Amino acid sequence: xxxxxxxxxxxxxxxxxxxxxxxxxxxxxxxxxxxxxxxxxxxxxxxxxxxxxxxxxxxxxxxxxxxxxxxxxxxxxxxxxxxxx
Amino acid sequence: xxxxxxxxxxxxxxxxxxxxxxxxxxxxxxxxxxxxxxxxxxxxxxxxxxxxxxxxxxxxxxxxxxxxxxxxxxxxxxxxxxxxxxxxxxxxxxxxxxxxxxxxxxxxxxxxxxxxxxxxxxxxxxxxxxxxxxxxxxxxxxxxxxxxxxxxxxxxxxxxxxxxxxxxxxxxxxxxxxxxxxxxxxxxxxxxxxxxxxxxxxxxxxxxxxxxxxxxxxxxxxxxxxxx
Numbered sequence: 562x563x564x565x566x567x568x569x570x571x572x573x574x575x576x577x578x579x580x581x582x583x584x585x586x587x588x589x590x591x592x593x594x595x596x597x598x599x600x601x602x603x604x605x606x607x608x609x610x611x612x613x614x615x616x617x618x619x620x621x622x623x624x625x626x627x628x629x630x631x632x633x634x635x636x637x638x639x640x641x642x643x644x645x646x
Numbered sequence: 647x648x649x650x651x652x653x654x655x656x657x658x659x660x661x662x663x664x665x666x667x668x669x670x671x672x673x674x675x676x677x678x679x680x681x682x683x684x685x686x687x688x689x690x691x692x693x694x695x696x697x698x699x700x701x702x703x704x705x706x707x708x709x710x711x712x713x714x715x716x717x718x719x720x721x722x723x724x725x726x727x728x729x730x731x732x733x734x735x736x737x738x739x740x741x742x743x744x745x746x747x748x749x750x751x752x753x754x755x756x757x758x759x760x761x762x763x764x765x766x767x768x769x770x771x772x773x774x775x776x777x778x779x780x781x782x783x784x785x786x787x788x789x790x791x792x793x794x795x796x797x798x799x800x801x802x803x804x805x806x807x808x809x810x811x812x813x814x815x816x817x818x819x820x821x822x823x824x825x826x827x828x829x830x831x832x833x834x835x836x837x838x839x840x841x842x843x844x845x846x847x848x849x850x851x852x853x854x855x856x857x858x859x860x861x862x863x864x865x866x867x868x869x870x871x872x873x874x
Contacts, residue, residue, distance in 0.1 A: 613856040635836035
């Protein structure tokens with residue numbers, strides 16, 4: 562059965578909360594192949610990379626999320642925190 | 647309480663004098679330049695204008711009563727050598743000298759310096775190390791051979807317990823703490839992290855991707871774990 566974009570985002574949410582960040586990134590990469598215009602996709606990428614301490618990738622992902630939704634408050638907060646570090 | 651004398655109040659000398667003073671040590675700061683000495687007044691226990699190459703003046707200062715001297719004479723290598731020699735002859739037990747070159751360090755050792763420091767080189771090496779390995783957050787050198795490193799756990803050892811890894815037996819390295827970002831979902835559906843610190847982790851504690859481990863051990867052994 563083909564996963565839908567929404568399923569994959571939900572799966573990535575589940576993996577993130579289960580601290581399986583690499584699995585989350587795999588799901589998000591699949592989702593990205595379906596749709597690249599959803600800010601939540603890049604937000605979740607950012608969260609997973611931030612958890613892995615891959616801060617460059619996390620910053621880039623949050624920037625992409627903000628490009629798609631400049632009012633994405635949480636993405637901005639995460640990005641600001643990572644820039645301070 | 648330990649007593650320090652800092653000779654030469656350039657950038658390095660004044661910084662170390664201030665740092666020692668902040669740690670509540672008694673510090674005598676010495677320089678031939680009146681302005682530099684004035685800047686240290688009120689910061690250290692005592693700051694005096696003196697030509698430290700004058701052995702007689704050093705003796706009158708009761709230099710042998712100090713625990714440690716830090717000689718930081720900047721470009722004037724001859725002065726560092728003369729002062730080191732005088733300090734050792736006057737009976738000072740521990741003399742630390744700042745220098746920039748390997749050749750000077752050899753001469754300084756010959757005249758009795760107990761420790762030579764190369765601040766610029768050490769800083770540069772530390773910076774190069776952190777640029778080369780962005781996964782290292784910090785490294786504290788406890789001695790020439792032992793240190794504490796804080797780094798992101800290498801991929802090869804994630805999803806294993808400390809008991810399984812046997813880092814202490816295999817590498818003679820102790821994991822003294824694990825720092826972990828634990829994600830949680832907020833009411834608005836976004837995600838944030840709370841920092842969890844496991845101090846003195848046991849054999850059943852598992853390392854997960856993204857964990858930061860703080861390890862204590864011989865530098866060479868820490869390096870082996872880092873390269874896993």
